[in-house]
Amino acid sequence: MEPISLVHASLGERELAAVAEVFASGWPSGQGPRGKALEAQLVQKYGVGDAVAVSSCGTALHLTMLALGVKKGDEVIVADYGFPAPAQAALYVGATPVFADVRPDTYTIDPQSVADLITPRTVGIVAVDTVGMPADYTELQAIADRHGLFLVEDAACAVGATYQGRQAGALAEVACLSFHGRKGASSGEGGALLARDPAIGKDARLRSSFGIGSIFDLGNIVGLPIPTLTEVGYNFKLSDIAAAILQVQLARIDELLERRAAIAAQYAELLAGEELLTLPTVPPDRTHAWQTYMVTLDAGVDRAAVATEVRRQGIGCAIGTFAAHVQPVFQAQQKCPVSADLFARQLSIPMHAELRPNQVERVVEALSSAVRTHASSTRALGGAA
Known part of the structure; x- marks a missing residue:
């Protein structure tokens, strides 16, 4: 019998044509023209202050922890049921992930469980839109505001979903998207950080490129720019090849x-x-x-x-x-x-x-x-x- 796969990315001729354009441009690497165009597309789609295209949702979550100043000794409450990337992101910066139980009907983080877990060491909450179902952001935001905590939306699975008429990905001060091959919009691998505050986006963009910013931009400066590294950075960039695919996927x-x-x-x-x-x-x-x-x-x-x-x-x-x-x-x-x-x-x-x-x-x-x-x-x- 013909196999029926669990997952399958919907990639076709339009995506291939977009990749061919990148090949012809001579810039397949990250933070080039296509990456910038994708980020502008995401800003417009979600109505956020900034969007940073990165290599995965996991790296977006890591950059979020760094940009929000999470550090050793802090506690971050995370949804227990879902891919454990938020918990790993907390560990990356030395914090402790604290696991909140979920609702039995939606499988999303239970606001009451969150409220019960808050301690003096708690600095924030990461809700997960479990396999595409948005969490209860009205209740979660109220809890975060009451205790002075940040609220992050792990919208890895939820591109295109909505909550109370708003798009998943625009339901918290920072949201992280995934473009893995299983997702509704895919470039095989990839992700994005969406931030209401442009300062968070600026911080994440710099850290995502070794702390020196866009090599493409530096190459277009007349003279000899000499980058200065002031922060530890990472190679979390999304290639322009993937960005071109995603521009087509988001349009579809x-x-x-x-x-x-x-x-x-x-x-x-x-x-x-x-x-x-x-x-x-x-x-x-x-x-x-x-x-x-x-x-x-x-x-x-x-x-x-x-x-x-x-x-x-x-x-x-x-x-x-x-x-x-x-x-x-x-x-x-x-x-x-x-x-x-x-x-x-x-x-x-x-x-x-x-x-x-x-x-x-x-x-x-x-x-x-x-x-x-x-x-x-x-x-x-x-x-x-």
Whole structure:
């Protein structure tokens, strides 16, 4: 049978043409004309003070910690359920990540859990728009304002999503985007830092290029510019090749998200009667970017066996995402029971803009069959709720 991949980037002729233009320009490296054009496009799209194109969302989060002055001894409250890049960013600067549990319905950070974790050492909060679902920013901002904390939006999965009519990526003072191959808009790898305060963008842009700024700009100065390094910097630049691809992808984002939303609706319709799993729900005050489609299996279903059977049929599937607090690297002190339960029971199934309706039907057929086959006998007979 034809394989059905878990993820697939929607890249085509328009993106290839944009790359060819970069090749012809002679500047494929970072912070060149295409990078600047992408940053201007992001500023306009999100209505922010500055946008910095970087190599990944992880590097954007690292630069955010540096720009906000997070240091050793500080605590940063982070969403537990999601890719653990925010926690790692806190560790990069010597701070301690403190893991907040999540809501059982949206899988996003629980504002009450955040409020309960604040101590005199807490300096900020990083919320995650979990697999494309925006978090509760009204409540989170109120908590941050009450305690004098920063609020950062990890919108890695949420390009195109909305919360109370506002775009994900513009819901906090700093937001970080990802353009990984799994995302709605992709250049294979890549990211961006969006900041309301242009000073944060300036700080991040300088640090992202070894602390010396744009080599392209220096090359256009008449004379002999001699860079001066005043801060430790990094090589976090996004190439102009990737920037050119992203300009095309962002112009196509509505089309690509419409396809993903149609696939999510088809999954919801076809799986509506399956009692052994729970489907994702979207609150009425927000929209989902559908980076990932996750189902939650009944506690009596053997998830590993289901995944093995589905994969044998050439259909991609994987865990939902990470419960960071159980990862040994963090040596976490917190317990996050909701996140831990989701981590144990969720399964992600194919979701990308290139899926065809007949492929979705095949995924549903394989998943439903596997779930029923690998449910405990009591649950399968209807003896447990």
